[in-house]
Amino acid sequence: PGILTPTALNQAIVNTQVAEDFFVREVSNPVEMANYLISMTKHLTNHFKVSHCL
Numbered sequence: 869p870g871i872l873t874p875t876a877l878n879q880a881i882v883n884t885q886v887a888e889d890f891f892v893r894e895v896s897n898p899v900e901m902a903n904y905l906i907s908m909t910k911h912l913t914n915h916f917k918v919s920h921c922l
Contacts, residue, residue, distance in 0.1 A: 895901045
């Protein structure tokens, strides 16, 4: 109890992607996560700047 097995984690990821239509990004460490969040923030900022100008 209280321990999440790798199999259970993988199943939860698949369920989230399929049932909720979310993209789940898996990373190896906190630095990789920070880099991903920075990249997505830039992408979304640019996307909404362009969308707002139309």
